[in-house]
Structure formats: structure tokens, C-alpha cells
Amino acid sequence: MNFPVWDxxxxxxxxxxxxxxxxxxxxxxxxxxxxFLVLTERRARRSGDQPLLGxxxxxxxxxxxxxxxxxxxxGVGIWFTIGLINxxxxxxxxxxxxxxxxxxxxxxxxxxxxxLLYLYGWDKLDPKLHExxxxxxxxxxxxxxxxxxxxxxxxxxxxxxxxxxxFWSGFFNPTYFPSLATRTLICLALAGVYALITASVQKDxxxxxxxxxxxxxxxxxxxxxxxxxxxxxxxxxxxxxxxxARGAIPVATHAVMLGGILxxxxxxxxxxxxxxxxxxxxxxxxxxxIVALGAMGSFEFVREGIRKPYTIANYLYDNSVYAKAMPRxxxxxxxxxxxxxxxxTAKWIDVRKLDPADQVAVGHEIFRxxxxxxHTTNAYRGLKKLITFRxxxxxxxxxxxxxxxxxxxxxxxxxxxxxxxxxxxxxxLSTVAPVxxxxxxxxxxxxxxxxxxxxxxxxxxxxxxxxxxxxxxPQTAVDALKSLPMLFPLMPDLKLSxxxxxxLVDWVNTQRGVAGAGAxxxxxxxx
Amino acid sequence: MIQPSLIPNVDPNPLPAPYWVFELLxxxxxxxxIFAVNFVMGGGVLALTAKLGFRKQEKGGRIFFDVAKLLPxxxxxxxxxxxxxxxxxxxxxxxxxxxxxxxxxxxxLLVLACLVVAYYGFxxxxxxxxxxxxxxxxxxxVSVALIVLIGFVFSNxxxxxxxxxxxxAKYFADPTxxxxxxxxxxxxxxxxxxxxxxxxxxxxxxxxxxLSKWERDREYARHVFQFGGKAFLYATMxxxxxxxxxxxxxPLDLRTLFLGGSLLATLLLAIGLAAAIGAMFxxxxxxxxxxxxxxxxxxxxxxxxxxxxxxxxxxxLRDAYLVRLFNPQQLAVRTQWSVFPLFLVIFVAGVALWxxxxxxxxxxxxxxxxx
Numbered sequence: 001m002n003f004p005v006w007d008x009x010x011x012x013x014x015x016x017x018x019x020x021x022x023x024x025x026x027x028x029x030x031x032x033x034x035x036f037l038v039l040t041e042r043r044a045r046r047s048g049d050q051p052l053l054g055x056x057x058x059x060x061x062x063x064x065x066x067x068x069x070x071x072x073x074x075g076v077g078i079w080f081t082i083g084l085i086n087x088x089x090x091x092x093x094x095x096x097x098x099x100x101x102x103x104x105x106x107x108x109x110x111x112x113x114x115x116l117l118y119l120y121g122w123d124k125l126d127p128k129l130h131e132x133x134x135x136x137x138x139x140x141x142x143x144x145x146x147x148x149x150x151x152x153x154x155x156x157x158x159x160x161x162x163x164x165x166x167f168w169s170g171f172f173n174p175t176y177f178p179s180l181a182t183r184t185l186i187c188l189a190l191a192g193v194y195a196l197i198t199a200s201v202q203k204d205x206x207x208x209x210x211x212x213x214x215x216x217x218x219x220x221x222x223x224x225x226x227x228x229x230x231x232x233x234x235x236x237x238x239x240x241x242x243x244x245a246r247g248a249i250p251v252a253t254h255a256v257m258l259g260g261i262l263x264x265x266x267x268x269x270x271x272x273x274x275x276x277x278x279x280x281x282x283x284x285x286x287x288x289x290i291v292a293l294g295a296m297g298s299f300e301f302v303r304e305g306i307r308k309p310y311t312i313a314n315y316l317y318d319n320s321v322y323a324k325a326m327p328r329x330x331x332x333x334x335x336x337x338x339x340x341x342x343x344x345t346a347k348w349i350d351v352r353k354l355d356p357a358d359q360v361a362v363g364h365e366i367f368r369x370x371x372x373x374x375h376t377t378n379a380y381r382g383l384k385k386l387i388t389f390r391x392x393x394x395x396x397x398x399x400x401x402x403x404x405x406x407x408x409x410x411x412x413x414x415x416x417x418x419x420x421x422x423x424x425x426x427x428x429l430s431t432v433a434p435v436x437x438x439x440x441x442x443x444x445x446x447x448x449x450x451x452x453x454x455x456x457x458x459x460x461x462x463x464x465x466x467x468x469x470x471x472x473x474p475q476t477a478v479d480a481l482k483s484l485p486m487l488f489p490l491m492p493d494l495k496l497s498x499x500x501x502x503x504l505v506d507w508v509n510t511q512r513g514v515a516g517a518g519a520x521x522x523x524x525x526x527x
Numbered sequence: 528m529i530q531p532s533l534i535p536n537v538d539p540n541p542l543p544a545p546y547w548v549f550e551l552l553x554x555x556x557x558x559x560x561i562f563a564v565n566f567v568m569g570g571g572v573l574a575l576t577a578k579l580g581f582r583k584q585e586k587g588g589r590i591f592f593d594v595a596k597l598l599p600x601x602x603x604x605x606x607x608x609x610x611x612x613x614x615x616x617x618x619x620x621x622x623x624x625x626x627x628x629x630x631x632x633x634x635x636l637l638v639l640a641c642l643v644v645a646y647y648g649f650x651x652x653x654x655x656x657x658x659x660x661x662x663x664x665x666x667x668x669v670s671v672a673l674i675v676l677i678g679f680v681f682s683n684x685x686x687x688x689x690x691x692x693x694x695x696a697k698y699f700a701d702p703t704x705x706x707x708x709x710x711x712x713x714x715x716x717x718x719x720x721x722x723x724x725x726x727x728x729x730x731x732x733x734x735x736x737x738l739s740k741w742e743r744d745r746e747y748a749r750h751v752f753q754f755g756g757k758a759f760l761y762a763t764m765x766x767x768x769x770x771x772x773x774x775x776x777x778p779l780d781l782r783t784l785f786l787g788g789s790l791l792a793t794l795l796l797a798i799g800l801a802a803a804i805g806a807m808f809x810x811x812x813x814x815x816x817x818x819x820x821x822x823x824x825x826x827x828x829x830x831x832x833x834x835x836x837x838x839x840x841x842x843x844l845r846d847a848y849l850v851r852l853f854n855p856q857q858l859a860v861r862t863q864w865s866v867f868p869l870f871l872v873i874f875v876a877g878v879a880l881w882x883x884x885x886x887x888x889x890x891x892x893x894x895x896x897x898x
Contacts, residue, residue: 095540330536
């Protein structure tokens with residue numbers, strides 16, 4: 001609201017994910033690969049292995065072309081991208097951690113210089129001096145991870161910073177060390193993964209097998225230790241956030257599953273490479289790399305996913321609204337916007353007056369400043385698909401918007417704004433997905449009623465309040481559903497017809513036996 | 528109801544050090560950045576000029592490759608040195624910087640795609656160019672064109688960031704970020720001002736290359752010296768016209784700052800001009816008398832003074848553009864004493880280590896430019 005919202009037609013979140021995942025896949029290699037280079041050089045020199053040294057020279061060139069060029073530019077790329085898509089969060093990270101960024105920049109500068117001198121020094125320098133550059137490279141690269149890790153983990157678990165705003169409170173936050181351990185292992189594993197690629201194109205079979213075996217020794221132990229590091233990480237993530245990854249947000253859930261599967265596949269491929277190093281082929285090495293990219297992408301996706309609805313947990317929502325009022329926040333906090341209205345608060349809005357004739361146009365403006373940093377109408381996280389799936393009409397959309405922060409276990413920020421503005425947003429969204437008459441003829445389907453009206457907040461499992469507190473007696477339950485806020489004050493005031501209520505209660509009662517089996521939950525929560 | 532201004536509020540976090548610390552860091556790192564950028568852009572332009580201009584002579588190709596092998600080192604220098612001013616400009620002027628980038632989001636983001644392609648192009652020419660000289664020329668042309676384009680996008684963004692009155696119309700007409708700042712009358716002269724400076728720097732780069740070859744291959748070095756020195760002279764002469772155009776494209780109140788309105792601004796302009804004229808005389812004399820050291824040390828020294836003055840003027844101009852809207856000196860400050868000294872220590876140690884690294888490589892010992 002403070003800044004204009006960039007309208008990325010295919011989805012802003014997707015753009016960040018693309019740039020970020022490609023970058024981290026290279027930047028972790030840039031750290032682990034540095035250690036790999038210098039240790040391999042030492043090993044080759046000690047054993048007088050000239051062919052290995054020859055390959056390592058070639059691998060250094062590959063390393064520099066991948067990390068110094070793509071790694072460095074895509075790192076700036078993430079910065080550009082988050083600045084465009086979430087300038088408020090970026091600005092907060094910059095201002096809170098300027099000196100962290102400054103220190104990281106010094107290491108970055110040393111790192112790039114050392115990488116180039118290491119590359120150009122292969123034929124010129126005394127071996128000891130050459131290795132010295134390698135160690136400096138690795139030291140600087142690892143130091144930059146040590147710094148950036150503090151800022152990345154801060155976003156998920158800002159800890160005491162939210163109240164005291166002290167640099168080190170935010171930096172050494174609850175997930176700092178488990179994340180550093182996890183990322184260190186990722187760095188080491190990726191050093192081996194990338195080495196397989198240049199190893200696989202070596203013509204000398206014996207040499208190739210030697211490198212493959214050595215590279216696989218970087219991957220397998222790192223992967224073997226990783227579950228422990230990730231488990232430590234999970235333990236330090238607040239339980240409610242982790243609940244999201246376990247089921248409340250389907251995207252994060254899918255990413256957890258995908259990540260787990262890819263991790264196991266990667267481990268199996270690496271063990272195979274270790275046992276059968278002579279059978280390494282470029283195609284195989286590329287498959288290993290793609291699987292590793294997928295696994296790593298999933299890991300980052302989960303980390304980002306469970307952070308929702310926040311960009312900086314408990315401080316700043318994904319739509320750049322502050323969770324609580326604080327000095328110099330410009331009034332961009334939930335309470336203030338609820339009181340003053342979006343139209344009076346947002347800077348980058350074209351319409352300031354809510355004229356009933358313009359309701360849809362005003363709603364569109366509100367959509368832009370409040371929803372579009374994550375959602376599109378018809379692409380990534382498209383609302384058309386979601387609303388169509390639930391068959392919501394304008395009134396239902398409006399009611400649901402009033403309870404956004406309860407949806408999917410609380411992964412959405414609350415709607416901030418006045419009731420009239422919420423009505424305008426609902427009017428706009430109803431034009432995005434015009435309601436299609438769903439129940440043409442035939443008996444009402446209780447499951448369909450559940451999906452349409454309940455499933456954004458409730459899930460099919462015994463401990464869900466719907467199953468815990470809805471009376472088991474059908475008639476009592478049907479009557480109780482007449483007024484949802486009477487059942488529980490936070491419920492939206494949805495008016496279900498008598499037929500709908502009967503069908504819903506029937507269906508709920510049939511589910512009580514199977515609730516927790518997960519089938520209905522997965523279906524109901526699929527959107 | 529009063530229309531709220533489009534200019535975003537400043538960040539709620541106070542500055543973690545006094546204002547002048549950031550202003551100084553921004554200025555110093557920007558000067559270093561623009562040095563490297565100018566060498567890359569100007570070096571690339573002159574390498575292509577040499578290849579085309581001396582097409583029938585061997586030395587044209589030789590100059591081309593002597594410059595080409597430096598570009599994969601100069602470009603990462605430009606990028607790494609660019610990260611720091613990018614950081615500090617966001618600290619002081621974030622509300623202007625982020626907004627203008629969002630208004631022209633796609634050109635801004637595509638800068639990085641262009642940069643990656645140009646970068647790999649430079650590596651291709653450096654590693655494979657001699658084996659495929661024809662292809663190398665085309666690849667170099669594409670890479671240099673992309674670098675020239677990137678500079679243009681930067682000029683668009685920087686001019687747009689200091690003229691908030693242009694934001695609203697552009698953004699509301701196209702919130703998808705396909706905008707530039709072409710209607711700004713200062714854009715073209717400002718950009719040409721930078722481009723011409725880059726060509727002059729390309730000339731200085733050639734003079735430095737000539738110096739490195741002076742003892743070993745006098746005839747070739749003499750040729751490179753003449754070519755580079757003249758390029759520097761012609762570009763700097765042209766710069767006087769471009770500079771005047773730029774000055775007169777500025778709104779009257781801003782222009783007069785440099786013409787007596789502000790003592791600092793006028794002084795900076797005078798010193799910058801004097802140093803540039805001095806550099807031209809020194810270079811002309813060095814060329815006439817074939818004194819390579821005069822051309823390779825005294826002229827760049829004077830040019831460095833000019834750049835320092837011009838970069839400071841650039842800051843003065845930006846603050847003058849924004850004077851009615853924002854004064855960074857009024858930002859809230861809460862110095863982070865628990866980490867700021869650590870930054871200073873690491874910064875100094877890092878610079879020292881950097882010099883030790885170059886020294887041990889032998890770069891200061893002779894003309895052992897890495898390759």
C-alpha cells in the first residue's frame with residue numbers, strides 16, 4: 001500500500017520462486033564447491049595425481065563460469081525481484097540489517113577476487129600459494145553464507161527482534177543454527193553433484209571413476225546427516241507454522257512430500273554412483289543435478305510456504321501490511337486500515353471515493369493493493385479457479401473475506417479495510433468468477449456443501465471443531481447451523497438453506513467414522 | 528479529502544548510523560563502481576572500433592583481444608562494486624528508488640538477463656575468440672550493445688526516481704511495468720554524458736595496456752598508446768558539448784546551482800572541468816612526446832579527480848531534485864553500535880586482504896595482468 005504493486009500477469013510469487021531457486025542452487029554450490037576445489041587440489045598434489053589435477057583445472061573454469069557469472073548476477077537478481085514485488089519487506093530487511101549486508105558485501109568482494117585469481121593462477125602460482133587462494137575463497141564464501149543465513153532465517157523466526165528491534169536478536173534467531181547446519185550440508189552435497197557433471201565428460205575411464213567416487217563421498221554422507229539437521233530445524237520452527245506444512249496449506253504439503261521423495265531418489269542415485277563409479281554418464285549426472293535442484297527447490301518452497309501469511313513473521317504480512325501499529329509505520333497496519341479504510345490509506349490507488357456505481361472498479365483497485373502481491377485473477381494462485389471451485393456468489397465472497405485470516409489454518413492475512421471496501425472487493429471478485437449454478441437437479445450433495453462453505457477453514461479430521469462441536473443429533477445440528485456466529489462467534493454469517501443444512505449434517509455424520517482417514521480432507525482442502 | 532501524495536513513507540526502521548556515513552559510503556562506492564563500468568563499456572566500444580577500424584591490419588585484432596581478455600575481470604569488478612551503492616541508495620532513498628523501479632519493472636529486471644548474456648559473451652571472446660575471430664566480433668558486438676543498453680536502463684531509472692511527478696501517469700497507465708522515462712528531457716544528455724565518459728575511460732584502458740607492453744613490444748605499444756590517447760582526447764572534447772547540453776537540459780532552478788547558485792556545486796563543476804582540461808593537455812603532450820608514463824599516470828589521476836567531482840555533483844543534483852519532498856538528513860537515527868564497528872573492522876581487513884591477494888599474485892610487481 002505504501003508502494004505501487006507491480007502487476008505480474010503470471011504471478012509475482014512464481015517469479016520470485018523461479019529466480020530464488022535457481023540462485024540458491026548455484027550459490028550453495030559456490031560455497032561447497034570452494035572447499036571441494038581446495039581439498040581436491042591438496043589430495044591430487046599429495047598423491048601426485050596429474051590427471052586429477054588436469055580435470056580440476058577444467059572443473060575450476062566450469063565452477064567460475066557457473067558461480068561467478070550466473071551465481072553472482074542471479075543473487076543481485078533476487079534482490080531486484082524482491083524489491084519489485086515486496087519493496088516494504090525488502091526495505092525493512094535492508095534497514096534492519098544494513099551492516100549485515102555490508103559485511104556480506106565485503107566477503108562477496110573477496111570471494112569473487114579470490115575465485116578469479118584461483119582460476120587464472122592455476123599455471124602461474126606456486127602450489128601452496130594457489131591453495132592459499134582456494135582457502136581464502138572458501139573462507140569468504142562460507143562467511144557470506146554465515147551472514148545471509150541470519151537474514152533469511154530472520155524472516156521465518158524473527159524472535160525477540162519483533163519487540164526489541166536489536167540487530168543480533170534478529171540475526172541469531174531461533175532457526176539460525178539449524179538452518180546453517182542444513183545449508184552447510186546442502187553446500188557439501190552440491191559440491192559433489194556438480195563435480196559429477198564435469199567428471200562424466202572425462203574420456204579417461206579410470207580417472208572418471210576416481211572423481212565420481214570422490215564426488216559421491218561428498219554427497220552421500222551430507223545427505224545422510226541432513227535429516228537430523230532438518231529435524232532440528234523443524235523443532236525450532238513454531239508449531240503453528242509447521243502445522244501449515246503438514247496439511248493446512250496444500251502447496252507446502254505437496255512440497256514437503258516432493259522434497260522427501262526427491263531427497264530419497266538423490267540419495268539412491270548418489271549411492272549408486274559410489275558403488276558403480278565407472279558407469280557414470282553425462283545424462284546420469286544431469287539427472288542427479290535436476291533431482292537435487294528439485295529437492296532443494298522443495299525445501300525453499302516449504303520454508304517460504306510455512307511463513308505465510310507473513311513475509312516477516314508476526315511483523316509484516318505478505319501484502320505489505322504491518323501486523324501491529326508501531327512508530328513510523330505510516331498507518332499501514334491492520335487496525336488503522338480497518339478504521340480509515342484502504343482508499344484513505346493506500347498511496348498507490350487511483351480511486352479514492354467509493355461510489356456504488358463504481359463498486360467493481362474500486363474493488364479492482366483494492367484487489368491490486370491488497371491481494372495482488374500474491375494472487376492473480378487467472379494464473380498463479382488464481383482466484384477465479386478458487387472461487388469457481390467453491391461456487392461462491394458475491395455475498396459468500398464478502399462473508400469469506402471477513403474471515404480470511406482463519407482460512408486454511410491461518411495462512412492468509414486478514415482483510416484490512418472497511419465493510420464497504422470488503423463489499424467492493426467481493427463485487428470485483430464475483431466478476432472475475434461469475435457464479436455457475438451448481439445444483440441443477442437431483443438431491444443435494446453434502447460433500448459439495450462442505451467444500452463450498454466449510455472446507456476453506458475446516459478439515460475432515462476428528463479434532464476439527466466442526467466434528468468436535470457440531471451436535472450429533474441430526475435435527476439439533478440442522479437447527480444449530482441456522483446461525484453460524486451463534487455456534488462460534490468467529491464464523492462467517494453464511495445462510496445455508498434447509499436442504500443444504502440437512503445434506504451437510506448427513507454427510508458430516510457419515511464422515512465421523514472415517515474422519516481422520518485423510519481422503520476427504522485431502523479432497524476438501526485441495527484448493 | 529486530501530489526496531495523499533504518491534511518494535511512499537520512509538522505512539520505519541531508523542538509520543543504523545548517522546546519515547553522513549551512508550552518504551559517504553554511497554559516494555565512494557559509486558565512484559569505484561562507475562570506474563569499473565566505464566572501463567568495461569568504453570573498453571568494449573574501443574575494442575570493436577579497433578577491430579573494424581584497422582580491419583586490414585593485424586594490430587586491430589590484437590587490440591581487440593588485448594581488451595577482450597580483460598573484460599571477464601572488469602565486468603565482475605563492476606558488478607561487485609555496484610552492489611554496495613545499490614545497498615546504500617536503498618538505505619537513504621529507498622522510497623524513491625523502489626517506486627521508480629516498480630514503474631519500469633520489466634526493463635529493470637531484464638537488465639540482469641542482459642548482464643548474464645553479455646558476461647558469457649565476454650568469456651566466450653576471451654576463451655574461444657582467437658580460434659573464431661569472426662564469431663568473436665559478433666559476440667563482442669552483442670555483449671557491448673547489451674552493456675550499453677543496461678546503462679540506458681539505469682539512466683532511465685535514476686532520472687525517474689528523482690522526478691516523482693512522472694510516476695503516477697506512467698504507473699496507472701501500465702501497472703505491468705513496461706515503462707521507461709523517455710519523455711524526460713534530461714535523459715538523453717545525461718546518458719550520453721555517461722557514455723562519452725565511458726569511451727574516454729576506454730581510451731585510458733588502452734593507454735594502460737600500452738604501458739604494460741611498453742618495454743616488450745614498443746611498436747605495438749606505441750600504436751595502442753596513440754589510439755587510446757586519441758580516443759580519450761576526442762571523447763573528452765565531445766564531453767564538453769554533451770556536458771553543456773546536459774547542464775542546459777536541467778530545469779532552470781537546478782541549473783543555476785552549478786552556475787553560481789550554490790558555492791559547493793559551482794566549485795565542484797569548476798574543479799571537475801579544470802581537471803578534465805588538465806587531463807587533456809597532459810594526454811596531448813604525452814602523445815606528442817611519446818611519454819607513456821605521463822599518459823598512464825598523470826592523465827588518469829586528473830580524470831579520477833574529475834569523476835570524484837562529477838559524482839559529488841550527481842549527489843548534489845539528486846538532493847536538489849528532491850529538496851521539496853525529502854531530506855535524508857532528517858531521517859531518524861539509532862546507530863547500531865553492536866555491529867557498525869564490526870563492519871568497519873571487516874571492511875578495513877577486507878580491503879587489506881584484497882591488496883595482499885593482488886600483491887602475492889604479482890600484479891603490482893610488473894605487468895602480470897592475470898590471464
